[in-house]
């Protein structure tokens with residue numbers, strides 16, 4: 001029932017402003033539902049929606065329309081060639097998405113098989129956090145399917161790998177891993193942050209769940225953090241339930257930015273891949289360079305697999321845009337190389353418009369001594385490039401100037 005506004009005090013009137021107009025025309029861009037909570041027409045409706053007897057929005061930790069718009073958009077891109085689009089859930093960061101998956105499907109006494117070449121945060125989550133809850137993880141060389149099969153057991157619930165590993169750029173055989181997961185009744189979970197849709201869509205190769213740190217290529221401008229998981233409606237329903245209880249939900253403002261990022265994802269990533277291909281091939285020929293890791297190089301162990309698994313356009317196969325350059329001279333040479341670069345900036349993160357570099361041994365993998373680095377297949381001199389949108393000639397000459405005087 002309406003209350004006559006004239007009878008209300010000035011504070012009440014200020015709070016109870018007329019609602020925003022409802023538009024019959026759909027906005028072209030994504031509206032930001034910057035609200036923590038949604039109002040119901042009756043207490044009965046509130047009870048029905050929160051009890052999930054009726055669809056609707058209650059509270060933004062639970063669901064928010066802007067966040068759903070982002071998650072659905074990722075699902076559409078990840079499942080482009082599937083008979084039905086998968087479902088998706090968005091999170092406040094990539095690690096929130098990854099921990100959401102483990103909290104939803106791992107159990108005390110359960111077992112996880114994960115790649116030795118794993119993002120540091122994920123390694124630490126499994127090693128330090130999940131272990132405390134009785135979840136045991138075996139880390140194996142995921143490219144050795146025999147080794148993966150050998151460490152799985154009846155308790156194995158999750159096989160976990162990255163499409164392109166960082167910084168080794170090793171490529172995971174998703175079809176092969178999916179077969180093992182199916183045989184053992186485990187879920188295959190793929191972190192495809194380094195191979196976003198337009199490079200690879202792991203669900204189409206048999207993965208059960210695909211995770212992205214949306215902070216990287218999806219956002220694409222190094223200005224927002226987020227994470228997202230896609231997969232079947234049933235699995236995503238369990239992840240949503242866990243997210244609601246653990247609370248790592250994405251904010252509507254960040255969801256807006258990430259959804260906007262998706263609109264230019266193909267344009268950016270195609271160009272980044274093309275630049276990375278030229279950069280990798282050219283820098284590999286420099287006399288101060290011992291080797292370059294990039295799936296696009298015919299010398300790369302995952303090259304043939306990548307050719308089969310990754311998308312191609314008129315510009316050729318897209319092998320991603322992470323290039324790891326190892327100069328001769330070990331740790332000192334790697335540090336000197338990374339610090340002499342002028343265009344490529346020393347910074348954490350990847351996938352943005354600016355080319356960023358990390359001297360791997362002193363930054364992302366600093367906890368590993370030289371022996372542990374060797375076991376992970378990382379040279380102490382390795383420098384990881386995340387290729388941005390600059391002109392390839394400028395990036396190459398930046399690298400050549402920085403390589404001057406290094407090496408043998």
Ligand SMILES: *Cc1c(COP(=O)(O)O)cnc(C)c1O
Nearest residue numbers: 093094095119193213215225226
């Ligand atoms: C950055 C990254 C993450 C973690 O994502 P955040 O958004 O930083 O939490 C996970 N996996 C990979 C491969 C990454 O590069």
